[in-house]
Amino acid sequence: MLKLHTPPDIFSPIAPYAQAIESTSINRLLFISGTMGLLPDGRIASGFDAQCEQVWKNMEATLACADMNFSNLAKLTVWLANSDDWKLAAQIRQRYLGDHKVAMSVVQVGFVDPDWLIEVEAIAVA
Secondary structure, three states: OEEEEOOOOOOOOOOOOOOEEEEOOOOOEEEEEEEEOEOOOOOEOOOHHHHHHHHHHHHHHHHHHOOOOHHHEEEEEEEEOOHHHHHHHHHHHHHHHOOOOOEEEEEEOOOOOOOOOEEEEEEEEO
16 A cells, blocks of 8 residues: 655645655565657657657556556656656656656656657556
8 A cells, every 4th residue: 555645844746746655565566667668669659749658558568567557656757858848748647647646756867869758767566
């Protein structure tokens, strides 16, 4: 079970995420490597929207492989090539996560492959 913590004496979350997530019982812990908007054939999806959608499809498939789903996510780290994309990234993420909130960080970076526009890694618990 995941329990959200929002301390009353610090700033409120600026997006749909939690300040902290506590796992009150852990049977399994899954560390998901950074996933990009790579299609099953290894090509990169074209454009930020398509890459972002593919990241979440890849994440969903990875979670399913471990008999988990988005509700098991506790922590995300999101890397963006362009910080202007953070709002769209959040909108697309919430289409997949719904009301589920996670602890998360979002950072602008330069990627190894200049065609990559987003990468997300995760920690899930069950």
